[in-house]
Amino acid sequence: MSEKLLKVGILGCGPIAQIGHLEACQKARNVDLYAVCDAAEDLANKMAAFYGAKKVFLSYEKMLKDPAVDLILIATGDYFHVPGTIMALEAGKHVLVEKPMALDVDSAQKLVDAVEKSGLICQIGHNKRFDPGIFSAYHFVKEELGEMIAYKGWYCDSTHRYAATDSVQPVIHSSKNSVKPLKNPKEDLRQYYMLAHGSHLVDLAYYLAGPIEKVTVSLMEKQGIYSWFVDTHFESGTHGHLDLTVAIRDDWSEGFEIYGSEGTVRANIFNPWYMKPAQVRCFSERKGTYSEVLNNDANTYKLQIEHLAEVIMKGKKQIGATAQEGLASVKAMVAINQSATTGKTVYLNQVTGTV
Numbered sequence: 275m276s277e278k279l280l281k282v283g284i285l286g287c288g289p290i291a292q293i294g295h296l297e298a299c300q301k302a303r304n305v306d307l308y309a310v311c312d313a314a315e316d317l318a319n320k321m322a323a324f325y326g327a328k329k330v331f332l333s334y335e336k337m338l339k340d341p342a343v344d345l346i347l348i349a350t351g352d353y354f355h356v357p358g359t360i361m362a363l364e365a366g367k368h369v370l371v372e373k374p375m376a377l378d379v380d381s382a383q384k385l386v387d388a389v390e391k392s393g394l395i396c397q398i399g400h401n402k403r404f405d406p407g408i409f410s411a412y413h414f415v416k417e418e419l420g421e422m423i424a425y426k427g428w429y430c431d432s433t434h435r436y437a438a439t440d441s442v443q444p445v446i447h448s449s450k451n452s453v454k455p456l457k458n459p460k461e462d463l464r465q466y467y468m469l470a471h472g473s474h475l476v477d478l479a480y481y482l483a484g485p486i487e488k489v490t491v492s493l494m495e496k497q498g499i500y501s502w503f504v505d506t507h508f509e510s511g512t513h514g515h516l517d518l519t520v521a522i523r524d525d526w527s528e529g530f531e532i533y534g535s536e537g538t539v540r541a542n543i544f545n546p547w548y549m550k551p552a553q554v555r556c557f558s559e560r561k562g563t564y565s566e567v568l569n570n571d572a573n574t575y576k577l578q579i580e581h582l583a584e585v586i587m588k589g590k591k592q593i594g595a596t597a598q599e600g601l602a603s604v605k606a607m608v609a610i611n612q613s614a615t616t617g618k619t620v621y622l623n624q625v626t627g628t629v
């Protein structure tokens with residue numbers, strides 16, 4: 275029996291759409307890549323033709339008025355995530371918005387309020403949750419780990435990664451007509467690394483270990499390396515350590531280790547563009563055995579949109595990051611930033627301001 279397809283309109287035809295979302299929507303079994311929208315006409319036309327989108331819009335407002343669109347996938351720069359999402363919700367569309375959800379706590383809260391008011395589904399693009407290896411860790415934690423004592427997570431981008439990613443990514447098409455933010459996001463590397471990479475680190479910590487209560491941070495900036503060591507306490511009582519270091523003089527290094535009363539999880543995560551599933555080994559004290567899933571499909575962008583289509587069309591439980599969880603990530607990043615500046619412990623339930 276043919277399945278109903280969720281009609282998606284993608285806002286933004288820039289690098290992340292070209293590397294991840296356009297092909298993901300084309301491949302997803304329950305999605306129809308219905309429309310693309312970009313202010314850059316040349317780019318929008320090129321992407322629509324190549325990926326087979328039925329409609330092309332140059333104006334976001336016009337795409338929002340099309341009654342056939344079920345979900346807007348926001349693949350624009352960070353600065354437009356909150357306004358773009360609120361506009362879509364007000365037009366009655368479900369939303370998948372790229373991470374980070376927002377740049378500051380107040381606008382993240384506004385987005386949460388807009389989602390609650392709308393009654394629609396909004397998911398934040400923390401795509402690593404859909405890596406099958408990481409998903410297996412999530413299940414092990416829920417079902418077999420027992421009480422979580424400690425969570426250790428690290429995310430270390432590397433100086434050599436472009437040599438590898440340039441050869442596995444498609445050639446990126448750009449346009450001089452693309453909309454750009456007023457300020458180049460890479461002007462402030464400390465902020466850029468936190469938003470681009472730290473957002474993944476804190477969301478995975480939340481996904482696997484639950485809400486963070488407080489952080490105490492030491493930041494080292496030397497020789498062009500930014501290294502955050504984050505002493506982390508979770509609301510559950512678990513203690514933790516998060517390490518965000520960019521860029522290490524080595525290969526990409528990302529992963530986590532979790533120590534529980536009934537087992538241990540060790541994960542080695544690969545650079546996302548390889549679409550290679552994380553190697554995750556779970557040891558069960560009760561069984562005396564290790565388990566590791568095969569993980570033969572790690573296109574997290576495709577798995578993320580397929581899951582969301584099931585949430586919207588079949589009422590499946592949402593495992594992707596909700597707006598509330600996106601807000602938690604924004605608060606964690608702001609708290610890390612503030613603690614790195616002052617050296618003091620920062621509680622997430624008291625935090626305000628910008629990343």
Ligand SMILES: NC(=O)c1ccc[n+]([C@@H]2O[C@H](COP(=O)([O-])OP(=O)(O)OC[C@H]3O[C@@H](n4cnc5c(N)ncnc54)[C@H](O)[C@@H]3O)[C@@H](O)[C@H]2O)c1
Nearest residue numbers: 286287288289290312313334349350351352372373452453
């Ligand atoms: N989840 C991941 O693994 C991952 C990886 C990389 C980037 N990202 C995120 O993806 C997002 C987008 O990154 P990018 O590098 O593709 O961005 P970009 O700014 O280079 O491209 C965005 C495109 O959207 C268009 N656009 C922006 N606002 C518009 C509007 N109002 N109307 C019409 N068109 C508009 C621009 O013209 C541009 O072509 C960022 O938030 C980034 O953090 C996520």
